[in-house]
Amino acid sequence: MRMRSKIQAAFDQIRAEDALKERTKAFVHVKTQGRRQDRARRRAFALAMACLTVLLLGGGGYLSYAMPVAAIGVDVNPSIELAVNIFDRVVGVTGYNEDGVRLAEELGVQNMRYLDAIEVVLSSQPVASCLQRGMTLELTVACASQEKAQAMQSLIADNTGIPSQQIYCCNQEEAQQAHEAGLSLGKYRVLLQLQEVDPDVDVQAVQGLTMRELREMLEEAGGSETPSAQQNQEHCQQEDQQGQAQHNGLGQGQGQGKGQGQGKGGKGA
Amino acid sequence: MRSEQEVNRAIDTYADTVRRICMLHLKSASDTEDIFQEVFLKYALSAASFTSEEHEKAWIIRVTVNKCKDLLKSVFRKRTIPMEEGMELPQEGREDHGEVLEAVLSLPAKYKNVVYLHYYEGYSAVEISRILQKNVNTVYALLSRARRMLQERLGGEDEDAE
Structure with missing residues (x-):
């Protein structure tokens, strides 16, 4: 018999006992069970943390997307306001009179870039027909950051061709007061101008009026009319840099001289 | 970590091989059982992936030989039962x-x-x-x-x- 055959025959007799195999299986099972549970727990924890992170990021992203940081008031006869988020997208449309509410429902500018949304508003039938009839269009940009408000004002003017003197800036406090009074940004601003010359004028007196009627009312009362673009710009800068009391005094002085000259020209056109 | 089914399959497949290598080096049943436990626990916890059964068998043989060497070198190894007493040849x-x-x-x-x-x-x-x-x-x-x-x-x- 050859050596290989002898060795193979000899080693073939050596086998692991079934009891040894079973004890080994039981031992490995016991030793790995804890680790398997730990691993399952770690996986579950990691999964939970991943879900939480996704929720937080998603929730945070949604909140930052849905949160308006600026508003653009469009006043002609329909008075509407576009709420704009940090990504320059429209996240809300509010109507401030009957026509405005109807227009807000029809527009479909949600999530649109605000410049595109303004184009849609201006080309909508109710606004376009008002403009054709020579009604006064005013846009008002409200933003906590006056720098951002100025940038938006400039972009809107460049993009739409609307003269800068018809695009106003206001601060967040004024915007809030306008909302509390239930007026659009543009109408509230004219109301403030009216109240300077006639303190008896209140919100109810101006609520149903169009911008044109308001302007005429202001003119009759002897108040300032549409300020110039430069004045608008100064208005924004002053609100950003100076205190409110100082700003009011300076704004009035400039508004009287420049505003009247241009306002008459505008009316005649 | 490998599943219990994988580990049981490996024990059924390679137990005889491990047993023969243990017989070459060890003189007691308890040492053999220790080696069985260490080899297959290592297999259970190992992340090594095998391209074939031959590859897997070679891994088991190498680990068994190394475990036997380690056991023989261990200064803490006290239990020495004669093979004739412990092994069930x-x-x-x-x-x-x-x-x-x-x-x-x-x-x-x-x-x-x-x-x-x-x-x-x-x-x-x-x-x-x-x-x-x-x-x-x-x-x-x-x-x-x-x-x-x-x-x-x-x-x-x-x-x-x-």
């Missing part, structure tokens, strides 16, 4: 092939693995050099000397030498 096998087994077991430790891997498992010298991580020429030399020693003790022909 088949009586029939011992009667028929006792001389062959004794001849192999009587070889110096460094020859036992190469003899078993070459003559029983059928590995070539090159494959043995990979499994045991030894120089291939060393494996050839070990095989040659082991063959001579076994022939002296058992007689018979060796087809490898022909």
Whole structure:
């Protein structure tokens, strides 16, 4: 018999006992069970943390997307306001009179870039027909950051061709007061101008009026009319840099001289 | 970590191989059981992926040989039960092939693995050099000397030498 055959025959007799195999299986099972549970727990924890992170990021992203940081008031006869988020997208449309509410429902500018949304508003039938009839269009940009408000004002003017003197800036406090009074940004601003010359004028007196009627009312009362673009710009800068009391005094002085000259020209056109 | 099913399959498949290697080196049943536990626990926890059954078997053999070496080197190793007391060698096998087994077991430790891997498992010298991580020429030399020693003790022909 050859050596290989002898060795193979000899080693073939050596086998692991079934009891040894079973004890080994039981031992490995016991030793790995804890680790398997730990691993399952770690996986579950990691999964939970991943879900939480996704929720937080998603929730945070949604909140930052849905949160308006600026508003653009469009006043002609329909008075509407576009709420704009940090990504320059429209996240809300509010109507401030009957026509405005109807227009807000029809527009479909949600999530649109605000410049595109303004184009849609201006080309909508109710606004376009008002403009054709020579009604006064005013846009008002409200933003906590006056720098951002100025940038938006400039972009809107460049993009739409609307003269800068018809695009106003206001601060967040004024915007809030306008909302509390239930007026659009543009109408509230004219109301403030009216109240300077006639303190008896209140919100109810101006609520149903169009911008044109308001302007005429202001003119009759002897108040300032549409300020110039430069004045608008100064208005924004002053609100950003100076205190409110100082700003009011300076704004009035400039508004009287420049505003009247241009306002008459505008009316005649 | 491998599943319980994988581990049980490996134990069923490779238990005899591990048992034979343990027999080459260890003299007690409890040491053999320790090696079984360590080898298959390592297998259960290992992330090693195997390309074939042969690859997996070679891994099991290498781990078993290394575990046996470690156990023999361990200064804490106190339990030394004579093989005859602890091992349950088949009586029939011992009667028929006792001389062959004794001849192999009587070889110096460094020859036992190469003899078993070459003559029983059928590995070539090159494959043995990979499994045991030894120089291939060393494996050839070990095989040659082991063959001579076994022939002296058992007689018979060796087809490898022909």
